[in-house]
Amino acid sequence: MRRTVAEHQAAVAGLLRWSSGYDAGAPEILPLADALGRSLATDVPAPVSLPPFDNSQMDGYAVHAADLEDPSHLAVTDAIAAGSVPADLRPGTAAPIMTGAMLPTGAAAVVPIERAVPPRFHTAADLARPGAAVTVALPAGIPAGQYVRRAGSDIAEGATALTAGTLLGPAHLGLLAACGVGRVPVRPRFRVLLLSTGDEVAEPGTPLAPGTIYDANSTLLESALTEAGVAVTRHRLLGDDPAVLREALAGIAAGSTNLVLSTGGISQGAYEVVKQALADSSVEFSSVAMQPGGPQAHGTLSGIPFLGFPGNPVSALVSFEMFLRPALQQLTGLPAARPVLDAVLTEGLTSPEGKHQLRRGLFRGGRVALIGGPGSHLLRALAASNCLVHVPEGVDILQEGDRVQVTLMGPVPTDPFAVEDVLVLEDAEPASVTD
Amino acid sequence: MRRTVAEHQAAVAGLLRWSSGYDAGAPEILPLADALGRSLATDVPAPVSLPPFDNSQMDGYAVHAADLEDPSHLAVTDAIAAGSVPADLRPGTAAPIMTGAMLPTGAAAVVPIERAVPPRFHTAADLARPGAAVTVALPAGIPAGQYVRRAGSDIAEGATALTAGTLLGPAHLGLLAACGVGRVPVRPRFRVLLLSTGDEVAEPGTPLAPGTIYDANSTLLESALTEAGVAVTRHRLLGDDPAVLREALAGIAAGSTNLVLSTGGISQGAYEVVKQALADSSVEFSSVAMQPGGPQAHGTLSGIPFLGFPGNPVSALVSFEMFLRPALQQLTGLPAARPVLDAVLTEGLTSPEGKHQLRRGLFRGGRVALIGGPGSHLLRALAASNCLVHVPEGVDILQEGDRVQVTLMGPVPTDPFAVEDVLVLEDAEPASVTD
Structure with missing residues (x-):
């Protein structure tokens, strides 16, 4: 039958969604470092707010709410390092505070060190000098909240940090780490059994008999599937005998694979092994209005989804890109959609x-x-x-x-x-x- | 010192090129399936032409050079399957030929089966019928070379199939397979030792003390580096003690790593552990005209390249994207340049x-x-x-x-x-x- 590209895309997506058994697979729970490039199985809420507490966006001085209008003469208190819990800030004082350090209770804003007079932190020597009044002058009229990162301003505790189906890249894993999440549930890999057929193809690395060519499709599709996050098993079938192919297909156990994919043998020629082997099956052989990649086969074999791509390498890759890759993306969250x-x-x-x-x-x-x-x-x-x-x-x-x-x-x-x-x-x- | 983005990009690229020792690494020789996503170490010439022989682009009839003008009555010979070596084609005859099958000597063009009369291949029954004259009529005036894929028209034997530095994707590996190349030399992985420092950061999965935050940078940068094809070793340093950091850095053996990368501790604050630890080293602390990611450190430690990124996660990732990722791409061929x-x-x-x-x-x-x-x-x-x-x-x-x-x-x-x-x-x- 003849189909448009959109019709065959829908047919392949439907085949995978309804027959692959993929949704029945349990999530894998992985440490963050192993989850790179995988698809998140469930929504993940943030167990903590980010930032977890109000903190300084700059190296500078924390200023009390009462001193924002006139901070021209403030006594310098102990410095607040990132990682410490500061003492409350009293009016008339300014606390040296480092980027990321917790804002002391009472503080309403931060002034960067380069806008202070003097524009540098006091040294231990300054502080030790007898009778020295350790003070700082800051510009008048500091806006409340200046250079303060509010608790929860990136994400509030309990809010959804990432949604199911997210393809986990560095930023997503970094976000999970920032939330303290150490392990994450990811969708299982989609499993494809890749069949190559045909008398005319030889394995790379072996001698080439006259009239034969090397098998490029197995490498091409295995690589494309692997890059797309699929677990691939290669099954090499020498020969163009439909009976051998039928027997091999009958031996594939449901549950061990989500899809059987073959290349070649589905066109109009006199020796089309896949077409001949599956002539009495429910597999449909279509002509899709696409060039290259017009001949396409799809259906189920003993309930397992089957796709037959044409045998020319470019046709096979275009078929993958146009039909299988988008269907995998929709079903599994992998691979990333192409720009x-x-x-x-x-x-x-x-x-x-x-x-x-x-x-x-x-x-x-x-x-x-x-x-x-x-x-x-x-x-x-x-x-x-x-x-x-x-x-x-x-x-x-x-x-x-x-x-x-x-x-x-x-x-x-x-x-x-x-x-x-x-x-x-x-x-x-x-x-x-x-x- | 102050720098533009371009100046710091050049500084980082130069640091990696001249000090990382990366070029001294021997190529790895890998089977094609393991070489996905790696960078080719040398040019690879095609050991065979592609296609290896003249072959048919269609299922149809091979026509003799003498019959192109008037192919209205041709005797049908034995069919030519892909993978076989055909007998020579005689004038006045047409050979059924399948896509990819070797063109017989004497043939000058192919006519697709759907343009033949009858528009289908003869069956065994047709051929077995006693006294049946098995003939075919084809349209007059066939262009010489029609639907013939000439030997070497994709690539000629000895021509460069792929150049050194190619990032090996499915199509490249498919091309190597088509050429019969089963193993391929790839550049070694670039090795990075990733240091995280700071009193204020806790490991994800552990309890969070007041004032502290979870370490997002290690996960973020390890993931980004891994995705970029780098082999990453994580080295966690608790504490903000410059002496501890100096000791750890002194223990890194040349040859075991191509780059030491740290985050945090390079800014203007009072507790900048990386800056303090490396105050007497040749490492430069710069202010790059970039937001975020302004503070940057670079140099060598005992001859090993060192980069210090700022400690905020977004600053760290932007630093990676703007400085390290392009430098890695130039030096190693990995990762792919971003669009x-x-x-x-x-x-x-x-x-x-x-x-x-x-x-x-x-x-x-x-x-x-x-x-x-x-x-x-x-x-x-x-x-x-x-x-x-x-x-x-x-x-x-x-x-x-x-x-x-x-x-x-x-x-x-x-x-x-x-x-x-x-x-x-x-x-x-x-x-x-x-x-």
């Missing part, structure tokens, strides 16, 4: 009008250059790109200077724009490829 | 004119909302943001609708823009903080 940005095309392009075309591009400085042609076998071009360029259905031609949306997948170069210096790719293919 | 994007401010702001201010923001849909005020203790606001908003030196006020640059640090929300629904943060601090 989608506006960009100006540095050259024109053509696209089949009835398809959503995804070209590989190099985005920088608000502009995007196409890297390689539309061919779905161009792995080097894929490796040299940092984004997918969207040419929506209904658009068949774009000119240099036209605006497009790009999905950013890799680092953005910061040096001057010079794609042509970096990479000269020959690619004389027609644009009307269908794979 | 820097143009964005439209959804509200006005003020900034000290003589400083490069970095506010926390939430970027989406080309617009950026400020999250929290400029205060460097606002960790919850940091956790709710996904970018740093740059207000350059010389700018003291910006209005709603003004354009700014933002450094993207986290996922971009894809739902409609509604910051006010997500987060209501009270923050009444004045903008003129200096920490």
Whole structure:
């Protein structure tokens, strides 16, 4: 059957949500340092306020509420270091106070040391000098609350610090640490069994027989899934025999995996092993209005979700980016959504009008250059790109200077724009490829 | 001494480049699956061409060079599956050929199956029917080379597949796999010894004494460094005693670490443990024209690079993002450079004119909302943001609708823009903080 990209995205998201058994998994409780990059399983309330107490934002003097108008002659008291509990502040006195130190009771504001006269803290020698009146003069009219960080001004005790589904990065873990939370419940990893099939593919590192190619898809998809926070098991099936594949699929135990993913063997050819093996199953073989990545398979096998991606490496990665990655994000909170940005095309392009075309591009400085042609076998071009360029259905031609949306997948170069210096790719293919 | 942001960036990058001993480290040789997210140590040439041989881009018929003009009546030969070595193609015949299968000698183009008459491959039954003339008619005037992927059109044998310093993502590892490369040399991890100091900080998970706070910086910086590909060792020093710190620093053996990083204790207060401990060393204590993160320390201790970040968590993370992260990227190839994007401010702001201010923001849909005020203790606001908003030196006020640059640090929300629904943060601090 024919589908739009949005229809197949919904189908894949629904398949994972309703059949993967993922929600049944218990959260893992991890120390903060091990929770980096994981998805929070539950809301976490703050067990303490942040800051926990009123404190100074500056190194300076704490001033009593009664002295804000005229602090021109204040007696200097003992200094307040961060980590200590200060004595109450009396009117007519000023307490040297360090950044982060607790504000003494009675104090209403802080004046930075550089605005004091003298503009430095007194030394032990100053204080020891016999008969010395240790005083300080501060500018008149200090605003109440100046340079005071109020207790709970960042977060109040009991308020939600982080919500379920948050992808835990350094700032989130830092916030939990600041709240005194040492361990955190995270969602379990989503588990994928990755199948590779086909007579024509050989393992990297082995000799290459004539007519065969190395298996790029297993490495490509295992890496993409791993980067997305998925636990991947690779299952290599040599041969194009549907019976062998059927037997392997029948042996997959429910509960051990959330998804079976295969590449290749789902197209219109005469030897399509996945299509043949699953001809009598409930798996649907669709033609999605997308280029590359048109042929797609999805369904369940003994209740376990199954996705079949096309066999060309670029098609497989685009299928992952367009269908599986967003579905994982919705279900598990991982991986992070990719930035989608506006960009100006540095050259024109053509696209089949009835398809959503995804070209590989190099985005920088608000502009995007196409890297390689539309061919779905161009792995080097894929490796040299940092984004997918969207040419929506209904658009068949774009000119240099036209605006497009790009999905950013890799680092953005910061040096001057010079794609042509970096990479000269020959690619004389027609644009009307269908794979 | 006073410095600009650019001057301190150059100082930190130079310190790491010339003193860290990082370049002396031998590459690690890893299987592809373990090399994800690492930086390539050397250029890698392609040991084979990609594709390795001329092959078909479609399921269809391979046509002889002599029949391109008039292919209206061709005898169908044996089909060519991917992975097999085909017999030579004779004039007057057409070979059913599958996507990725080797083009037979003599063939000059491929016609997709859907343009053939009949538009499907013959079955075994067709071929077995006695006396049946198995033929196919194809449209006249086939362009030479149509739907043929030429050997080497993605990359030629011996050409550079990837250059040293490439951050290895799925597409790069897929390209290496496609070339048959099973193991790859990567640069060693950069090693950081992370020191936390101060009487006022307690470990998360322990009780909190009055006046003290939990240590957020160790978790924050360990996570940020880990995410950046650094191997981190944490070294917790209780107390604010300069002698203890000096002793600990003296015990760090050269060769075991590329950088010692501390937070806190470098400002203008009366109890600045790092500053006091290193008063007689060659470490420089600078005031960088940046807010937050103004106080900075850098130098070497027994030849080992040392950086001191300020102690407020937001200041510490901003220091990492502005100084250490770019220096690591330049030296080691890790981590990926952050995207820097143009964005439209959804509200006005003020900034000290003589400083490069970095506010926390939430970027989406080309617009950026400020999250929290400029205060460097606002960790919850940091956790709710996904970018740093740059207000350059010389700018003291910006209005709603003004354009700014933002450094993207986290996922971009894809739902409609509604910051006010997500987060209501009270923050009444004045903008003129200096920490």
